[in-house]
Amino acid sequence: MIEDKEKFRIRYPADTEIRFFGTITASVTHELNNVMSIISQTGGLLEDLLSGNRLGRPISPESLERIAGKIRAQTTRGTDIVNRLNRFAHGADEPTGMFDLGKALNNLGQLAQRLATLRGVILKFTPEEMTLELEGCQFRILQTVFLVLLAILSEAQKGETITLSLEKNADCARVGIRLDTGRHCEIPDLSREKIIAGNIGAGIAPQNDTNGIIIVIRLPMKTPPTVGQ
């Protein structure tokens, strides 16, 4: 299991922003490839039915309806994936600015969903929709959250749940990443993540108990543009 944890975190290293972008993009394109594969096979199935029809095998309207529904559903899924990736990519447009952290986190969580699913872990958000405007570098803030999420994901076992939460305090936004295990968990080494968080004026506070781990990322409502530049 330790080897597995190390392999997982080495695969998603924290050393550069480019790797963060690459990790997200690789995961999303895998999912998109699945969508394209389903559309391709569904088109192939339609060709099969048509070639059978030429040999006298009837095609039922229900079959055609089902195939059309499959293509429509996968097209919608693919469009959602592309839109999420597009929103994420545009987060790097400006070095700093006002943005909705609630929406950005929700989008990041959706993009990270497959990584969680592949480990058999359930990823939840609470509240599901929240608006919280803050000023800072969206890309670096999301990178910090993502790396902490990966660190906690490396501790999670199949069937366990990670909850991503957001709340506003008087002077900061608090992003909570909680792993519910019902067992004692060691806090992962967060030294790399703390350095990256420090660059945006954020702090990371981990805690563990007999039910799991919670890591709180405290983000200032306004990050000075000079920090970490």
Next chain:
Amino acid sequence: MSEFKVLLIDDEQELVSTLVERLQYRDIDAAYELTGSSAIERMRREKFDVVVLDLKLPGISGSETMRVINKEHPNVPVLIITGHGSSAEMQDMPKGAADYLAKPINIDDLIEKMRYAMNKK
């Protein structure tokens, strides 16, 4: 009478169910499972001639699934489905696979590779 019986293992239900339908349309006996553990269990109850396995599976990984299948059913060839067939993916490929296929899968290539793998075993 089917020429052979294949088990497809992939967590994308729409994908494997459509592949199964296309194989059945060609009179090939095909079934699918969505996880490695359910596939391992099914193979303990039911005989298959060939397995087609996606490495990216939730829970028990594709590599671990293949290791168990190879151990418990040494005469059943396992074909691996890769996402893109990239060099990084190929480096992660476990040993013991009969062949590899990149998505999107061409149905005729799949059938040809399954036949070849079974004849080789």
